[in-house]
């Protein structure tokens with residue numbers, strides 16, 4: 487019964503997403519617009535309270551074991567997990583026997599460590615950065631269906647200065663099914679990614695993982711940090727509102743103030759030494775093509791290097 491309910495909610499959401507854009511706001515969207523954030527907050531609060539209760543009453547291990555047992559009885563999980571684990575560790579060896587390599591084991595697995603080192607959760611920050619990147623790519627694709635990179639200013643029927651880019655943002659926020667929430671997820675995932683990339687860099691620094699032989703990965707990481715920040719900057723300009731315009735002006739000033747090659751940099755990055763409608767098109771192309779291309783390639787090399795070299799032991 488419960489499963490049917492969950493399935494119908496998922497299917498219902500997919501159907502709503504596929505609905506054509508209409509001038510009328512559906513009821514569900516109205517409810518979500520009003521209650522999404524209180525609802526998310528309540529859910530988080532309930533999760534924290536439940537885990538806290540289980541932890542302090544000593545019931546947490548029992549609950550985890552119980553849940554695992556319940557799932558295992560129904561889905562034979564243990565069998566599939568051990569099969570997946572065996573396959574995971576043999577995959578490289580099967581494909582490239584000469585390499586003599588297997589997939590990397592975690593520190594806990596390799597040394598059969600029974601205790602949890604308090605720093606281990608920080609080792610997930612690189613993975614979390616990548617996760618945020620995937621979320622940004624998916625939500626970005628959805629926004630790309632509706633966004634128009636046209637920065638030319640004109641005066642609308644009400645006498646307000648506007649642009650194709652700004653109007654398309656208004657469309658996403660008010661007319662497109664789930665547009666505002668997809669935009670909000672894109673916005674917060676971007677914040678999350680900047681924070682997690684920075685914290686990941688701090689983790690790498692404080693455990694000394696940047697040292698020989700991982701210097702190349704550190705340098706790739708520095709470039710990835712710049713790519714991440716530049717992603718944020720170019721995206722901030724796209725709505726072509728006052729904030730975006732102000733950010734573009736500051737960026738242009740910074741670029742032109744570079745000695746000797748300032749005007750050239752402004753030309754390359756902003757499409758000229760003045761802010762015009764073309765600036766938006768340039769930012770758009772950087773945001774949806776150039777940066778994703780460089781970022782994706784570098785992330786793949788970065789993570790492949792981690793795989794080849796293994797995780798560094800804490801120094």
Ligand code: HEM
Pocket residue numbers: 608609610611612613614615616683684686687690695696700703704705706707708710711714785788789792796797798799
């Ligand atoms: C888009 C940004 C980035 C992504 C997706 C990413 C992803 C990852 C992942 C998944 C790992 C495996 C271990 C872990 O998760 O901690 C890793 C390790 C590493 N990262 Fe990053 N990273 C990014 C940015 C950076 C930055 C900014 C730096 C430093 C300037 C950096 C330097 C390193 C180094 C040196 C390692 C090896 C650490 C070790 O062996 O313990 N990365 N990265």
